[in-house]
Amino acid sequence: MSTAKVKLAIIGVGLIGGSLGLCLKDKLGEEIYITGLCRTQASMDKAMKLGAVDFATADVQQVVHDADIVFLSPPVLQIVPMVKKILPYLKKGTILTDAGSTKQYIWEHLRGILPEGIYYIAGHPMAGREKSGVEAACKDLFVGKAYVIVENTGAPQEAQQKLMKLLRYTGANFTTLDIATHDRCASVISHVPHVTAAALVTLLNRTGGDLASCIKLIGGGFKDTTRIASSNADMWADICMTNSDAIVDSLHTLQEILDDVIAACKSQDRQAIYDYFSASKKRRDGILEHAEREFDTN
Incomplete structure (x- = not known):
């Protein structure tokens, strides 16, 4: 990574979001600053104690306002409403990506509302466990697993490269598919x-x-x-x-x-x-x- 500290916001610090945070803090340490959106004080405390994020809060503005990349990991039907909620606080050039298990629905609802300079790159890590919550997260969850990056969401090459530079620290095997496939x-x-x-x-x-x-x-x-x-x-x-x-x-x-x-x-x-x-x-x-x-x- 470059010497500039990467700022990552994780929306939904559960199994997937928490595992990403643990992995990137393990690999990058002080080179990355991670904020996390959690619903309860107990989940905020747990996420910070485990080291999945540097700072956790229920205030979306505090979580995303200075983020370079926002990783969306709530249930699928909560992703679009969450994007609408955070859009006013995003800086130009912010990259949105997600862990949603379905893609057509999300993209159909996002493509008409994303302002110029805010990019969405759809993702789906094929990793998980039957357990949920940040307490089930682990830094090696993605290692060797398939991680789909979905094509055709219009993000420029520079944004793709910036996101992939970060995600490759997960050790996942990346593949690309179009949305329908x-x-x-x-x-x-x-x-x-x-x-x-x-x-x-x-x-x-x-x-x-x-x-x-x-x-x-x-x-x-x-x-x-x-x-x-x-x-x-x-x-x-x-x-x-x-x-x-x-x-x-x-x-x-x-x-x-x-x-x-x-x-x-x-x-x-x-x-x-x-x-x-x-x-x-x-x-x-x-x-x-x-x-x-x-x-x-x-």
Whole structure:
């Protein structure tokens, strides 16, 4: 980095925002000054005590007024209202980026309100845990993980370079996608799996009189396949509202797949069931082997 101190504002110092703060303070120390927006005094105290930010407050003006880069990490439906709130306090040249899991919705609402000299570069770090809050943050959260930088939001090359110079300290593997492709792929890779994990827990809850007996059988399979159902409900409700078309399309496809399995089970078509499991195993093993050469998929 240059000798000038970088000023970063983090809106939402939770798992993702807090992890970014911890990483950059670890790598840059006094070369970066990080302010954080938190809702409660307890979360402000925690963020500062852990070292995720240098200063935390609930006052948006204090957080963003001198920021070079603003990192937005609240639930998706809160991002656009938050940008509207902070715009009057931003200096010319400020770069806005985010960790939102959906992109089309955000960009459609931001592109008409950003003033000249304020740039938005959409981002999506494909990193997370089923835990939430700054206490779950860690400085190495992004290392080896895919981090999507979404194209076509009109930021100049200098702004892109300035942001990437900072984000590369995370150790993430960066890739670019256009907005529509990002949202479709995120629905398949991330959004529908979360919906499905929650559905499996809901299925357990609907076992009626067998619930107590089912719980006695819970082991690694149930725990592994439903782990992400413990994720933040606010965040996932917003994702479903802002990427509904892609999610619904993917869920319809999943529904068709399950209908085929139901039909094969009903007709006692063992070969069809065998082929279903065999093809999915082969495909999963091949995909993960390829992905793990490029990214940390854990």
